Amino acid sequence: MIAKKSLFDAYESWEQLTQAEGGAIQSGNWTIVAECQQAKQTLQKQIIHLTESAQAECIETGLDCKNFDRDLRPIINHLIAMEARNSELIALRRQAADIEKLDLDQASQNLRRVHKSYSPPTPAVWNSYS
Numbered sequence: 001m002i003a004k005k006s007l008f009d010a011y012e013s014w015e016q017l018t019q020a021e022g023g024a025i026q027s028g029n030w031t032i033v034a035e036c037q038q039a040k041q042t043l044q045k046q047i048i049h050l051t052e053s054a055q056a057e058c059i060e061t062g063l064d065c066k067n068f069d070r071d072l073r074p075i076i077n078h079l080i081a082m083e084a085r086n087s088e089l090i091a092l093r094r095q096a097a098d099i100e101k102l103d104l105d106q107a108s109q110n111l112r113r114v115h116k117s118y119s120p121p122t123p124a125v126w127n128s129y130s
Contacts, residue, residue: 001054001057001058001061001063002057003050003053003054003056003057004054004057004058004068006050006053006054007047007050007051007053007054007072008075010043010046010047010050011047011075011076011079013043014040014043014047014079015078015079015082017036017039017040017043018036018040018079018082018083018086019082020032020036021033021036021037021040021086022082022085022086022089024036025086025089025090025093026089028093054068055068
């Protein structure tokens with residue numbers, strides 16, 4: 001079954017992209033994350049087409065389609081787990097960034113207070129046009 005092999009190869013490519021994406025998330029390389037996600041969008045379309053072709057091949061050859069589904073399920077479950085892990089990594093990075101932003105906002109506020117306390121008041125400037 002040519003389409004089934006191609007489908008499994010596509011899922012292997014998805015796994016490699018997801019691993020690369022996870023590494024990029026951990027290192028904060030958001031350009032690579034975006035590239036991986038874009039490549040997976042393109043691959044998703046191919047996977048849909050290959051799935052339909054593999055199912056058609058299965059029916060044409062008279063093979064039991066339940067075996068096809070049974071072979072595919074562990075691969076899909078593994079990829080779902082990988083995607084969930086990457087999602088958790090993003091959530092952790094987001095939480096860390098939110099905490100850092102709060103710290104920076106507090107530091108900025110403190111600097112404004114210090115500046116206000118130590119800088120001399122600006123005298124009022126009055127102009128007379130008489």
